[in-house]
Amino acid sequence: MDYQTWLYVGIAGGIISIAVAVYLYFWVMRQDPGSERTQQVGSWIRSGANTYLKRLYTSLATLALILGIIIALIFSFNFETIGTTGVTIEPGSGVIMAACFIIGALCSAVAGYMGMRVAVEANVRTATAAQKSLQQAFRLSFYAGAVLGLAMVGLAVLGMSIIFILTGEAHAVLGFSFGASTLALLAKAGGGIYTKTADIAADLVGKVEIGIPEDDPRNPAVVADNVGDNVGDVAGMGADIFDSYVASAVAVMLLGASFSTGMQYKYTVIPLILCTLGTFASLLGIQFVKVKESGKPGPALNRGTIITCIIFVGALLVLSLLKVIEPGIFWSAAVGIVTGVIIGFTSDYFTNDQYKPVKETARVSTSGSAVTIITGFSYGLISIVPSIIGVVVATLISYSVALGDGLPGIYGIGVAAVGMLSISGMIVSADAYGPIVDNARGIAEMAGMGQEVIERSDVLDSAGNTAKAITKGFSISAAALTVLALFAAYAEVVKANGIDLNISLREPIVIAGVLLGAMTPPLFSALLMLSVTHNAFDMIEEIRRQFHEKPGILAGTEDPDYDRCVGLAARGALSSLLLPAFLAVGLPLVIGFVLGPDALGGFLGGAIFTGVIFALLMANAGGLWDNAKKYIETGKFGGPGSDAHKAAVVGDTVGDPFKDTAGPSLNTLITVMSLVSSLFAPIIAVFHLF
């Protein structure tokens, strides 16, 4: 089978994946939506989600259109001929690039929207199914998560394959990836701000000030909180992994495109072959995720992930034996996927209450919140170690095995990233399951379902938290490898335009770039977290106002105004995105055009290093504080209401924007910065001040 045929196999794989996602969507919709009360609670969440999505996608559509027009204009000029025939105008190139950008943004939006849509429908049905059995509830929620996972990989493989077939240029797929990443960044950051605004405000007033339990329908922010779970963890995470998935493939395609003429096509297509295999592996792996009535959902999810890995590696081995790919590529991809899974599980060590970090943080909470913060933060810092070592090992092995096969070592690193992300269909399915069961639990509370339903929901929810921790470690590590490959791709694009990058730390301009790059992820994180505190402050005032003006809310004789909180969270999240968006898209361009390609290389290096460190620290420390609090809530160290619990609540509140707002957005930030640099590299190579 020649390599072009593989592209058609990719299209077929994408269509099958989307078809299965659509089938599962309608299967979910056919399930029992429950009692009138359950449906009413579900309708509040659906309405809140629609309010946010409408605002988000209206804003993003406007932004995508503006950026599309700018891209169309800029890429209509061919600057490569500036030294010979002067700048030539090629409107077709600009239109193609803009179209690819918009299609990328659209695919990312569709994946996120489908995920949100099915999540808000699935959570009521999961709560209803939990009345019958754990088994049914698990199956429903996992298949609903699979709608997002399969739609996402299907759209990505389909989009990349079609664009490459039509244009024959990896650079056009870069436009697709840039569109996907820009939307993902804003969806993830906006969703992160939204969800934590609602969560923190609901907890601080509801749980701490008033003393009402989580998900209590008397809390005016409870619907916003539930909507936030979908917005941040389903739509945001879906768009985020979509962007990493596409970006990793594009980075390798760009590297493949820089090979000598006879080799170009094969090595540009190989990442798409890997993605296609991963799609089929995910489709098969999902079939193995089953749980018996007395079984545990966590091992069932892990079993699905491991079987998917085995299927993927087995398929790769077959391709290697058939000489479709070199053994070096097989080993690079295999190292990538194995490392990804190991990193995911080590993240779980730092955030699971069965292990020392969480137990120790809970124990020291008896000495007050300051010690809780110091301990959790320190374990967060330690948690960086296994992931970084994993990335280092994957980098070195994949580099060496690729080199051993006569391929550029950096190509092997890119393949490792693609290998790691190739089973995203399965990973995202397991991840999206988490917020669905979390919301199902909330709905069960709000709808007044019985204790048995709540307990089943708790069992489902606990597995969702573990899946979430694994996905975070996985996605951050994959992003680290992806941006390393993108960094190399940037260097190749610059080189293709006649400039050999000199990223030497002895050059002051490079040092300037490195420092500015290293500064960006912390600054980006700070802006997002300040947005959360600012918006949460407004919402806290609103919740207090409602409790004060309507005492009947607490007494259960009056309904709170949920819509006001939903509206506040949505407005606040979207209006906070302007500066972070500029940092991601505008700052690399400013650095490139002002300080030049070498400084931009240093900038990307600095941003990658602090970005990965901060992302791991924030995701793991936040998860650790959250689970330390939950551990105490099981009755340990004085249980709820004790001094230890109060200290742990402080830790959890600090950790909330760490793990759900800033941390997960950082990998998208560094991906977007790398993509925008590669995309504009030909122009920056021509126009720069220094």
Place this chain on the structure above:
Amino acid sequence: METHFYLSLLPEALIVSMLNPEEFGSYYAVGSSKKSRGQAMFFEVDPNYQNSYFHLDEALKRCVPHEDGRPKSSIYVSVYRVLEHIDPSALLDLYLTTQDGRTLALKSSEIIPDGDEGLHLYQEIAPVTPLVVSRLDPLSFYDLIVNNPTSLISVPAITFAELQLGELASDPEMGLLNNLPYSNPDHLRQCLSDVKTKFVSTKMVDRTHSPVIPYRTIKNGFFVGNQEKLRYYPMPSAETLRAENYRWFRSASM
């Protein structure tokens, strides 16, 4: 509308209300800006009970619906020395309201628990609120406080609850605190050690300890009595509460 008499323990007061106990608990804990949140514990008092110490007729006269038809939530009859002027026989169910307004009813039991071996921790709830450790079982403790004081301190009537001590009950020095939520545990250990080794049967741990207590720390139940009669209101087990009163249990576990 039916009128109810409630003997509130937090704070000590006799109240007339047109609300039923669940509604009153919710109102008392979260329904009024006078007390916007916080636990409530109250007994329903037999409506036929009479004591000339209280101006009950006057209170009943004032307890009429609001102009818009809403029931009257509370008319305070007395806020001073209330417990001692109510016969324990006139007490009906005891209601425990969580800080967010969910109410659980406890019925009294004729069977008063035998004191088990080891040390005890008592939270006095009304009319005074110290936290006390003792070698005495609940019955003997009640007797010491109300009937046969060995010191100058006694009260004519008392409501108290025994709290869990876990391993500290038998081994105050080395026993694990084991997830009990008490503050200043070293002082608690010292007090327990003192009553175990010295010639004192009780020792005060905290003179003005907040009577707001995590309900899950209650060992067996609530005791209320005066010089004539002691009544006991057993607390259901956590398993029973979880199974039969899940909403209250979850709220009380906050």
